[in-house]
Amino acid sequence: MSKKNIAILTIILAILIDQISKIYIKTTFQLGEEVVVFSDWFKIHFTENNGMAWGFEFGGKAGKLFLTLFRVVAVSGIGYWLWQTIQRKTHTAVIIAIALILAGAVGNIIDSVFYGVIFDSSYHNVATLFSDKPYGELFHGKVVDMLYFPMYQGENFTFFNAIFNGADAWISIGVALLFLFNKEAFPKEEK
Numbered sequence: 001m002s003k004k005n006i007a008i009l010t011i012i013l014a015i016l017i018d019q020i021s022k023i024y025i026k027t028t029f030q031l032g033e034e035v036v037v038f039s040d041w042f043k044i045h046f047t048e049n050n051g052m053a054w055g056f057e058f059g060g061k062a063g064k065l066f067l068t069l070f071r072v073v074a075v076s077g078i079g080y081w082l083w084q085t086i087q088r089k090t091h092t093a094v095i096i097a098i099a100l101i102l103a104g105a106v107g108n109i110i111d112s113v114f115y116g117v118i119f120d121s122s123y124h125n126v127a128t129l130f131s132d133k134p135y136g137e138l139f140h141g142k143v144v145d146m147l148y149f150p151m152y153q154g155e156n157f158t159f160f161n162a163i164f165n166g167a168d169a170w171i172s173i174g175v176a177l178l179f180l181f182n183k184e185a186f187p188k189e190e191k
Contacts, residue, residue, distance in 0.1 A: 003086050007099040014103035018166035022144040031122040041151050047163050048142035068112045068139050078102045091184035097177035100170040107167030115141030
């Protein structure tokens, strides 16, 4: 299989897994609902945020629009980086890494751009896909998060209390691969 096809397949599969899991959670769980998967260290916990890491917000609606548009521009840059990497016939792991980062960014952009106009609210009820009464507007959707790994919970402390989604996981895996294959990803130019 060509490196280009590997990249395309990686992107398509990663986006599909991300979006199917988010739509399933959003149309099956109420906001805040939780299911224990393995003991107490892996849970599915449905939450939403405005799109920044750990739910940070800035600038209200204008800040949300800026963040979404910034992501669209960033995805264009990542796409160009992926194209260049394929052209240079770089190691397949590097191509997969960049494809995962691109897919993760696109997955969260889909939420931010479209979820506000295709879903109704998840507060106190399960959301409806393609609702007559959407909760938001275009470019102002909330990102769905559900993967929760509280590995240690003490009285006043929880180790790894972040709740994230498939898109976030793809980005993290992609970055980890880039670290592992950094010599192939960022070759030093010969003088």
